[in-house]
Amino acid sequence: MEEIELIKKITEGDENAFKVIYEQYSKRIFNTVLHFVQNHSDAEDVTQEVFIEIFRSISGFKYGSTFFTWIYRIAVTKSLEFIRHKKRKKRFAFNIISEPDEIISEDFNHPGVDIENKERALALFNAIRKLSKNQRIAFTSNKIDGLEYKEIAEIMKISLSSVESLIFRAKEKLKKLLYYYYKNII
Amino acid sequence: MNDRKINIEEQIEQTLQSIEGIKSVEVSPYLYSKIKNDMQGGKIQNKHESYRIRYAIVVALIIILNVITLITFQETKSSTSVSASDSQELFAKEYFFTNNFYQF
Numbered sequence: 001m002e003e004i005e006l007i008k009k010i011t012e013g014d015e016n017a018f019k020v021i022y023e024q025y026s027k028r029i030f031n032t033v034l035h036f037v038q039n040h041s042d043a044e045d046v047t048q049e050v051f052i053e054i055f056r057s058i059s060g061f062k063y064g065s066t067f068f069t070w071i072y073r074i075a076v077t078k079s080l081e082f083i084r085h086k087k088r089k090k091r092f093a094f095n096i097i098s099e100p101d102e103i104i105s106e107d108f109n110h111p112g113v114d115i116e117n118k119e120r121a122l123a124l125f126n127a128i129r130k131l132s133k134n135q136r137i138a139f140t141s142n143k144i145d146g147l148e149y150k151e152i153a154e155i156m157k158i159s160l161s162s163v164e165s166l167i168f169r170a171k172e173k174l175k176k177l178l179y180y181y182y183k184n185i186i
Numbered sequence: 187m188n189d190r191k192i193n194i195e196e197q198i199e200q201t202l203q204s205i206e207g208i209k210s211v212e213v214s215p216y217l218y219s220k221i222k223n224d225m226q227g228g229k230i231q232n233k234h235e236s237y238r239i240r241y242a243i244v245v246a247l248i249i250i251l252n253v254i255t256l257i258t259f260q261e262t263k264s265s266t267s268v269s270a271s272d273s274q275e276l277f278a279k280e281y282f283f284t285n286n287f288y289q290f
Binding site: 027 | 193194197198202204205206207208209210212213214217218220221222224
């Protein structure tokens with residue numbers, strides 16, 4: 001069945017069509033969410049929310065972009081919302097005033113990283129958390145999720161040159177952060 | 187000192203490359219069931235459907251209001267006509283337009 005037909009059927013409330021879309025995109029969306037929230041069980045919860053949102057607002061998809069771009073945008077938005085909410089909750093719970101990046105300090109061991117790269121990937125994921133929101137979206141989408149600049153521009157609704165600049169600045173910041181990290185351990 | 191700096195820079199480059207070729211993680215097989223449960227529990231409706239339901243509720247409300255207005259209007263009308271005949275009688279009494287006109 002064509003994607004357009006599936007979308008139309010979901011709009012009419014067809015759960016079977018929704019399942020087809022879920023099977024097609026769930027793995028990719030789950031991994032994207034995992035790269036942002038950096039926690040397996042949180043990623044499951046957010047992915048669940050993403051698909052519920054897809055079902056709920058599919059009538060708002062106007063074919064102005066690819067369906068994947070539209071879904072990916074929902075996934076990124078939900079992930080960032082979750083991160084913001086988690087930070088707020090932790091700040092409230094511990095009643096401390098500190099930088100938001102310091103609050104979520106759990107180390108993220110990505111299960112898909114090779115054993116020899118585990119330590120390095122852990123340091124990198126920690127550093128990614130310290131990027132600005134837009135740098136984080138652009139860098140994660142491109143370097144981890146493998147999206148092209150054009151797709152990222154569509155998702156973030158910015159120009160190609162802005163995407164390039166965001167990724168460049170993200171890399172520069174990561175280099176700086178990693179320099180301080182290795183300076184202390186080497 | 188220089189060696190240390192070179193070593194750090196190498197580490198940074200390797201760290202930036204450490205996520206290249208990262209493998210995808212499988213989704214829990216129970217995730218879809220969770221979503222479906224939420225959907226069947228009636229917690230979720232797609233916007234298109236919920237708009238249709240809202241539209242139906244609004245139409246039903248308008249019809250009910252119209253019926254109530256109509257019934258009320260008819261009741262008022264009948265009670266008005268009764269009170270009109272009452273007032274005619276009263277007027278007749280007042281100005282002697284009754285059958286027992288000559289009895290006084």
